[in-house]
Amino acid sequence: MKESGRKQGAASPCAACKLLRRRCAQDCVFAPYFPADEPQKFANVHKVFGASNVNKMLQELPVHQRGDAVSSIVYEANARVRDPVYGCVGAISSLQQQIDALQTQLALTQAEVVHLRQFIK
Known part of the structure; x- marks a missing residue:
């Protein structure tokens, strides 16, 4: 049975939980959008926006809109890393x-x- 993009009982944390050095819960809001094999994706988002702010943004959105929101957040974070002034x-x-x-x-x-x-x- 799969839930949140991870196998139930799997010990492998998502990229966000790995970077934040915390246990990745079954209901981790980051797991579906930041897989463990794409650590730089979350690292840039965390550097620009902070994990807490992104968590709050995602929690406020309906689940069906979160994927698009993450895509936009990742795009902006990557642009800010490349060009910190103008993004x-x-x-x-x-x-x-x-x-x-x-x-x-x-x-x-x-x-x-x-x-x-x-x-x-």
Whole structure:
């Protein structure tokens, strides 16, 4: 019988409990989202948000929304580790600049196509 992503009675703690050096209970809120074989995933989340805060956030959410919340938390934590000042905003800003440059390039190319079509006719 499986529960919370771990076998009942299994001694192997999830990545969160392993990092926090505590016993991983059957109802561990972290176990389904932070498997033991992905320790860096929780390490970054813990470094940026703290285990207690993440625990509180997850406890306040319905179970069906927790997976998406963990994905967002992990993404933001990884972005903060890479860029402590801007985090996700830095990535979004960089992507927006790329979009703007590509839109400008597309507009110039479209204008050139219109110009060249005048010579073909």
